[in-house]
Amino acid sequence: MDGISYRPFRRVDLAAYAAWFDDAEVARRIDFPNADWVAYVMDPASPAHAVVATRSANDIPLAVLQYDEEPDxxxxxxxxxxxxLRGQGFGKHVLSAFVAHVRGRYTHVDGHIEDDNFASIACVESCGFVRQAKELEDGFLFYRKLLGVGIS
Structure with missing residues (x-):
């Protein structure tokens, strides 16, 4: 699984990404990428960004990551x-590589995970994310990974 790289999500990626939503688990966990989502993540003035994880040997989307910049x-x-690719440890590899990719630009990475999404919970915990609150927030657990020394 070596050679993960990231590039901006492009409009030409939309058809391949949308096809992932034929999978019941993807469709259950993530909102379908409609025109509003595309406009939101591709607007240079938006706090949101979408990137595609690929292997350096090809440009086929293996994961799509959306990250929203927070005021803090x-x-x-x-x-x-x-x-x-589910169930093969790929999520952990993509998440670890992405954390390394954004380290130095942001103070932390937050994730909100449904309390029954055990694979995602195991993934973020194996990457050093720490659960921040005992209570659920709208059915989601809140995890955070700090990205620097001396950050509170």
Whole structure:
């Protein structure tokens, strides 16, 4: 799984990404990428960004990551892994590489995970994310990974 790189999400990626939503688990966990989503993540003035994880040998989207810049210099992250890659440790690899990719630009990475999404919970915990609150917020658990020394 070496060689993960990130590039901006492009309009030409939309058809391949939308096809992932034929998978019931993807469709259950993530909102379908409609025209409003595309406009939101591609607007240069938006706090949101979408990137595609690829292997350096090709440019095929293996994961799509949306991150929204937060007012406290952190980001909130959502990851969609290609359905064919689930259960192979790919999520952990993509998340670890992305954290390294954004380290130095942001103070922390936040994730909000449904309390029954055990694979995602295990993934973020294995990457050093720490659960921030005992109570659920709208059915989601809140995790954070600090990205620097001396950051509170």
């Amino acid at each position: 210099d952190g980001i909130s992250l959502l990851i969609a892994i290609h359905p064919a």
